[in-house]
Amino acid sequence: MSRLFLGYSVPMPADPARRSQESWRAILDAAYALFVENGYQSVTMGGIAARAGVGRQTLYRWWPSKGAVVFEAFLDKVSIGPFPADGDFAAILRAYAHGFLTLYVDGAGGSRLRELIGAAQTDPDLARAMAEQWFEPRRAPVRQALREAQQAGAVRADVDADTALDLVFAPLHYRLLVSGQPLDAAYADAVVDLCLHALR
Amino acid sequence: MSRLFLGYSVPMPADPARRSQESWRAILDAAYALFVENGYQSVTMGGIAARAGVGRQTLYRWWPSKGAVVFEAFLDKVSIGPFPADGDFAAILRAYAHGFLTLYVDGAGGSRLRELIGAAQTDPDLARAMAEQWFEPRRAPVRQALREAQQAGAVRADVDADTALDLVFAPLHYRLLVSGQPLDAAYADAVVDLCLHALR
Amino acid sequence: MSRLFLGYSVPMPADPARRSQESWRAILDAAYALFVENGYQSVTMGGIAARAGVGRQTLYRWWPSKGAVVFEAFLDKVSIGPFPADGDFAAILRAYAHGFLTLYVDGAGGSRLRELIGAAQTDPDLARAMAEQWFEPRRAPVRQALREAQQAGAVRADVDADTALDLVFAPLHYRLLVSGQPLDAAYADAVVDLCLHALR
Amino acid sequence: MSRLFLGYSVPMPADPARRSQESWRAILDAAYALFVENGYQSVTMGGIAARAGVGRQTLYRWWPSKGAVVFEAFLDKVSIGPFPADGDFAAILRAYAHGFLTLYVDGAGGSRLRELIGAAQTDPDLARAMAEQWFEPRRAPVRQALREAQQAGAVRADVDADTALDLVFAPLHYRLLVSGQPLDAAYADAVVDLCLHALR
DNA sequence: GCTTAATCGAGACGGTACGTCCGGTCTTACC
DNA sequence: GGTAAGACCGGACGTACCGTCTCGATTAAGC
Structure with a gap:
């Protein structure tokens, strides 16, 4: 089974209701900040996770790629x-x-x-x-x-x-x-x- | 000292007259082939060098980046x-x-x-x-x-x-x-x- | 408070009488099977839990470490x-x-x-x-x-x-x-x- | 083709004569120090590389595993x-x-x-x-x-x-x-x- | 029977290490 | 000095587990 994320089809990562709102917020904020400050190329999954104070796996659990995170952060802001x-x-x-x-x-x-x-x-x-x-x-x-x-x-x-x-x-x-x-x-x-x- | 390459400003790498024509040809061919076959993302400098039978340094001597090689190969073909x-x-x-x-x-x-x-x-x-x-x-x-x-x-x-x-x-x-x-x-x-x- | 488990001193996890006998059995069976099949290195707490059809926390509630589970399973068999x-x-x-x-x-x-x-x-x-x-x-x-x-x-x-x-x-x-x-x-x-x- | 390393059979990593003596020394020193200080379990390939000021790939190029590095360091000291x-x-x-x-x-x-x-x-x-x-x-x-x-x-x-x-x-x-x-x-x-x- | 509390399956979470890949620099030996 | 070869440092990748946590659902005692 799978779900749609912004048009992405990714393996079903269980119940979105269980995801941490704090982490979600922190990730979007961190991703957008890094994107604006240093440009898309220099954004990294690890960098976002570190800045958000979040485990790297949490990014991969909810987004399939750097592009997906950054774009959702962009949309959000x-x-x-x-x-x-x-x-x-x-x-x-x-x-x-x-x-x-x-x-x-x-x-x-x-x-x-x-x-x-x-x-x-x-x-x-x-x-x-x-x-x-x-x-x-x-x-x-x-x-x-x-x-x-x-x-x-x-x-x-x-x-x-x-x-x-x-x-x-x-x-x-x-x-x-x-x-x-x-x-x-x-x-x-x-x-x-x-x-x-x-x-x- | 520096020279212009397709609008790039790169450190002057000695005498262009001495560059190997065989290597130059092989590099452009390899770069174009990899580009067409697998797409830009999966082209790597190492991959081009390997396919061209060329040292990696030779690429860096004459082109500043992957983009430059691939674009020159593109122009060439x-x-x-x-x-x-x-x-x-x-x-x-x-x-x-x-x-x-x-x-x-x-x-x-x-x-x-x-x-x-x-x-x-x-x-x-x-x-x-x-x-x-x-x-x-x-x-x-x-x-x-x-x-x-x-x-x-x-x-x-x-x-x-x-x-x-x-x-x-x-x-x-x-x-x-x-x-x-x-x-x-x-x-x-x-x-x-x-x-x-x-x-x- | 704490209790002794096979010589381990672990924090007292409430009443052992309430532990599920089915889970306990399934865990020891799963741990032993994985141990014998693939060797100690490749046994993981998550793997045992999955094979036993048990929550991961249940393992950590009753055993302090992989070594403790596997050794108890070994003793059991x-x-x-x-x-x-x-x-x-x-x-x-x-x-x-x-x-x-x-x-x-x-x-x-x-x-x-x-x-x-x-x-x-x-x-x-x-x-x-x-x-x-x-x-x-x-x-x-x-x-x-x-x-x-x-x-x-x-x-x-x-x-x-x-x-x-x-x-x-x-x-x-x-x-x-x-x-x-x-x-x-x-x-x-x-x-x-x-x-x-x-x-x- | 392959070579023997302390009894290990590993894929031939080219010419051992080309390996950096400085890195080799630094790796063995770092591995031994970490081993003695914190014990085998807590030694990591990344930790050795960091302490030796060496790329992680350099370890993997010359040793197949943590055990191999640490044992060579042990023998060395x-x-x-x-x-x-x-x-x-x-x-x-x-x-x-x-x-x-x-x-x-x-x-x-x-x-x-x-x-x-x-x-x-x-x-x-x-x-x-x-x-x-x-x-x-x-x-x-x-x-x-x-x-x-x-x-x-x-x-x-x-x-x-x-x-x-x-x-x-x-x-x-x-x-x-x-x-x-x-x-x-x-x-x-x-x-x-x-x-x-x-x-x- | 009803309530209350601990256990249960499930799985998200912050972390850490893994082994691989590639970038860009450097060194060596040959030509 | 250009070249093929490839070792080097650095660092990002995506994965696997760790041990902790939170969530409802279930279960079993004690009232």
């Missing part, structure tokens, strides 16, 4: 938004674009997200967990707003919603992960404008 | 294009989009590129090298074609060229690296169409 | 003798020598005794328990017979009884534990003969 | 004798008996030997190594002296030499390892006297 979810579609789009931008550029943990995405390239479970737990929840309201705008006739109805969403989310992450070119407010605005133009 | 560089801008854009798509989806080494990009998230030297040696050379001709199209009046002149390029390159990499949604020809076409619409 | 306790002293000596020999060479649990003696070298409690519960009960009748033989004038009276006993018991255990030389019936006979010669 | 090897057989016997006695009772490392013998009960390689490298070299001169005494007619010629030797060596080790009764000079003398009586 980092939030984005909330943003206006109704009203002008253009404003919604702009709010989200600037929200991501701020997170990636300013935020302590946010600016480390790219390292997590990097780790996910060789860890399919982490990749799935991140897609489901982090990205999709942030795309969903925008997708909803887009559909409403399409029904209202403010946006072309012949475009697949996810493809349209990618038009604005993708460039931000492309600069974050790939191109190395500047990622700033002016760029976010330009992308949003082009996107709106494409969708009109 | 994987190519994309050439694509038509003049004529209809839309056709050029489409050719490039499909070129990347094919590489990432079909190609042996190409489908491993995402792992290299992943590694680059915690290795700034590798990130710079990849941006300069891999991505920029593939963007340059498209940027040139875009500018000519702008001068010809076929494309809006009030858009920054790199931002415009991102509109088509970014979504492909976003789906590759982040979203987990399908990356196929229909998507590439849709993205190109939207992009052209935005730029008209 | 392994016996030697009885041997003729009166009559010719030489015959008694020979009977005991061959009894030990058979146990060590043939017996399932007996041939594992050397491992228990080994463990006792770093566990004073186990050493004491073994001396009192295993070795002394087997020496006592021989000592008694020796003293009677001394009084009857069949054996020199100027020799300390324990020293004399050692002359025959020691070589058997020396070959078992130390020298690695063959331990067989011919050797046992030779030792007994020499011993009798020394004591005449 | 602990000596016994030399004793007079010719002249009166009784005197030789007495010298050896007192030599062992002194080692086991007084000596720092010597009094730990029983723990090594204990470990050997579950480690056949260690048992063999100890028999060949420690015990046999100490028995050999006495065996030689015994044979000369037999030829000179001072000792019965109808007794197997090793059996006769056991008569005096065994009781000392029996009290050390098994019986828990006092091991002192008076006992050693009594044993030697009885032994000489048996052999006359």
